[in-house]
Amino acid sequence: MNKVVLVTGANSGIGLALCERLLSDDVEGFQLCLACRNMQRARVARAALLASHPSAQVTLLQMDTSSISSVIAASKEVKLRYNRVDHLYLNAGIMPSPHLDIKAFFKGLFSSNIITMFATGEGILTQKDCLTPDGLQGVFATNLFGHFLLIKELEPVLCHGGRTSQLIWTSSSNAHRSAFNVEDIQHQKGTQPYSSSKYACDLLSLALNTHYNKQGLHSSVICPGFVMTSLTYGILPSFPSFLWTILMPLFWLIRMFTNTFTLTPYNGTEALFWLFKQKPESLDPQAKYHSLTSGLGNSYTQPRKMDIDLATSEVLYEKLLQLESDMRKKLKERKEGLAA
Structure with missing residues (x-):
């Protein structure tokens, strides 16, 4: 059986660009599964991929990934289709109702902090979160917990037969320790749920290596850099298109002074694609692999140490296990209530 590659959030942006790169490299070598929330968009994405690679x-x-029942149902389907999953790209993510501090933004434009501001969004971005029908914070559920539950559900096909399997998380340069509180892992009390969830992904990846490496499962984290996707455009939903056109030359200019401005989804997938080629056991579990692009447009991957520690990652892991247990119990009670 060919290798199986499963990508969450695969119908647009980074996820779709990754699928295109993988297929361009080796059409016959694996089975590709696009895991998406919106099936209409997923069918369009699949048609586009097959048009290029029939x-x-x-x-x-x-x-x-924001729905526990959806993740469990999808996982059952995966286990029916495949007896193994070799590469699981944990890419789906949301940044709902982002708010840009206009004053801080324009102040940053004329400061020495301009590159860091654009590259990380630090100091200028906040979001309004909401609860899912399961009672979880939406960003936490979509970006982190749904993926954690997916991994737990797929253990039989991820850890199977002495093989090596790979988890690859799409994190962010916006993953800041300052936004995360281990006593508030869902970020109910803060205004930076996206940053918190991505930092939690970094921590969880480290914990997963601690618990699963002996079973042949290895986890890595990437940062795509500053990429123009629907997530980026959503930061300014009412921003006139001509203003984006005006800003783009500025972004290209900034790229002459920093390698984090990958700008295109294709460039943003550089680290994701590079990791596909590596032996998972040879990778550094405490490094985030960054997609970088030179001023001349040449893309490459570079590892950088994450601002994480093993003790905090273990606390987060234990809290996620407890939350998983609690949510499964609630789901069971809900089903029993409906059946009564």
């Missing part, structure tokens, strides 16, 4: 094996899987 002999590729591309299937669709409906999954909403």
